[in-house]
Amino acid sequence: xxxxxxxxEPRPLVTMIVPVKxxxxxxxxxxxxxxxxxxxxxxxxxxxxxxxxxxxxxxTLPAIMAANRADPRVRALSxxxxxxxxxxxxxxxxxxxxxxxxxxxxxxxxxxxxxxEMIAKxxxxxxxxxxxxxxxxxxxxxxxxxxxxYYRAHNWLSADKIPEHAGDFRLLxxxxxxxxxxxxxxxxxxxxxxxxxxxxQTSVEYDRVERTLGTTKFNYWKLWTLAIDGIxxxxxxxxxxxxxxxxxxxxxxxxxxxxxxxxxLVYGSDVAGYPSLMIAVLFFGGLQLVSLGVLGEYVxxxxxxxKHRPIYVVRTRIGMDGPPGGMH
Ligand code: UDP
Ligand code: MG
Numbered sequence: 001x002x003x004x005x006x007x008x009e010p011r012p013l014v015t016m017i018v019p020v021k022x023x024x025x026x027x028x029x030x031x032x033x034x035x036x037x038x039x040x041x042x043x044x045x046x047x048x049x050x051x052x053x054x055x056x057x058x059x060t061l062p063a064i065m066a067a068n069r070a071d072p073r074v075r076a077l078s079x080x081x082x083x084x085x086x087x088x089x090x091x092x093x094x095x096x097x098x099x100x101x102x103x104x105x106x107x108x109x110x111x112x113x114x115x116x117e118m119i120a121k122x123x124x125x126x127x128x129x130x131x132x133x134x135x136x137x138x139x140x141x142x143x144x145x146x147x148x149x150y151y152r153a154h155n156w157l158s159a160d161k162i163p164e165h166a167g168d169f170r171l172l173x174x175x176x177x178x179x180x181x182x183x184x185x186x187x188x189x190x191x192x193x194x195x196x197x198x199x200x201q202t203s204v205e206y207d208r209v210e211r212t213l214g215t216t217k218f219n220y221w222k223l224w225t226l227a228i229d230g231i232x233x234x235x236x237x238x239x240x241x242x243x244x245x246x247x248x249x250x251x252x253x254x255x256x257x258x259x260x261x262x263x264x265l266v267y268g269s270d271v272a273g274y275p276s277l278m279i280a281v282l283f284f285g286g287l288q289l290v291s292l293g294v295l296g297e298y299v300x301x302x303x304x305x306x307k308h309r310p311i312y313v314v315r316t317r318i319g320m321d322g323p324p325g326g327m328h
Contacts, residue, residue, distance in 0.1 A: 011097050011098060012045055012046040012073075012099070013045040013046065013098060014038060014047040014098045014099070014101075014115070015050050015092075015096035015097060015100070015101045016034060016047070016049045016102050016103075017093065017096055017104070018049060018051045018103075018104055018105070019051075019052045019054050019105075020052065020054060020056060020060055020064075020106045021053075021088075022214070022217070023060050023213075024059040024062075025213045026106045026107055026108070026213040027064055028063060028066075029108070030106045030107075030108060031049060031067045033108060034049060034104075034112045035049075037112045037113055037115055037116070038112075038115070041116060041119065045099070048074075048097065049074045050075050050076065050092055050096060051064050051075070051106075052076070052089070052092045053079060054083060054084070054085065054087075055079055055080070055082030055083065061078055064076045065318055068319045074319065075317075076317070077091055077092070077320075078314070078316045078318070079313060079315060080313040080315040083311070085217075086189060086226075087312045089168065089188075089190050090190075090311050090312065091312045091314070093172075094181060096177060099174055100119070100122055100171050101174075102115060102170065102171050102172070103168045103169065103170065104168075104169050105167075107213060107214060108212070109209055109211055110131060110167065111206055115171075118131070118170075118204055119171065122173065125200060126173075127175055127176050127199035128176055128194065128197075128200070128202075129201075129202055130166040130169075130170035130171075130194075130204075131167065132163065132164075132166050132204070132205050133166075133167070133205075133206065133207070133208045134205045134208075135207060135208070139208075151164040153231070154227075154234065154235075157231055157234075157237040157238070158231065158234040158235040160192065161195060162191045162192065162194075162195045162230075163195075166191070166203065168191070172194070173199070175199065176194070176197050179197045180194070185233065185305060186305055186307075186309065187229055187232075187304060187305065188311060189229045189230040189233050191230065228297065232297055232301055236298075238297075239294060239295070242294065246291075249284075
């Protein structure tokens with residue numbers, strides 16, 4: 001039995017999956033605006049908002065509990081500590097009951113008004129409808145530049161292409177959610193997992209606005225780490241590069257050795273050559289360290305995987321307890 005089968009009630013149509021870390025100011029506004037949108041769908045099967053409290057240290061959890069008391073369609077998992085957004089999303093997918101699941105950020109940078117359009121595409125037969133940011137005006141120039149560069153690098157190195165400028169805001173059919181749930185890896189770069197899953201995919205465009213409530217939880221270092229996670233989990237090209245680079249350098253070395261041997265036979269030997277020797281030593285020393293580093297990245301990930309620890313730990317559930325069949 002999976003977590004999502006805790007109740008025998010009919011599935012709601014939509015589950016909004018909302019990871020939150022220290023977002024006390026954003027919860028009430030989010031619930032209000034998303035409720036408006038979801039109610040306007042006038043869908044008899046209903047909907048649920050599923051918060052994943054990712055180890056918040058402020059009053060996020062009380063805010064969620066208040067929202068749940070006001071409307072039992074708001075539910076939540078509270079994790080035992082901060083596991084990161086990707087793990088929080090995985091937790092959400094594990095307990096989502098909806099016919100479709102829609103991960104969304106709580107800061108309303110991605111307009112929930114697009115949900116109606118997403119559902120329309122889903123009814124047309126698409127199983128994944130990802131939101132694409134029409135402009136990135138709300139991001140700073142360096143962020144836009146690095147994001148651009150990252151998508152290119154990722155898609156160049158990896159066979160599973162991730163759509164450019166698509167965030168985690170997307171509609172996922174139940175079938176897709178089931179596939180993601182069967183993926184056992186600890187290292188969860190969700191965009192990569194979604195891409196691997198395949199299925200019929202399409203997109204809707206929207207304008208992304210600036211964050212008005214709370215502050216961003218991602219700095220450049222976190223984004224860089226996420227980027228490395230993404231590439232190493234989706235591609236082995238960085239590992240293979242060294243075989244080709246090593247082979248090319250060895251070939252050049254052999255040619256050069258032949259040239260030196262012939263020259264010595266013809267012209268005799270000279271002692272000069274300290275600078276070129278030094279350059280060669282430093283260059284190859286550096287190259288070897290880099291290749292070792294890349295190896296280390298992968299070995300480190302293997303270590304994390306073989307430990308087989310859970311991806312997240314749940315401390316409390318809100319709006320999910322009660323006898324089977326009961327909702328609240
Ligand atoms: N978030 C999370 N765990 C973390 C960091 C962020 O659940 O460790 C949530 C955060 O509360 C928000 C979403 O992930 O709902 C996106 O975060 P944010 O808006 O700070 O990212 P940005 O839009 O700046 O990339
Ligand atoms: Mg944001």
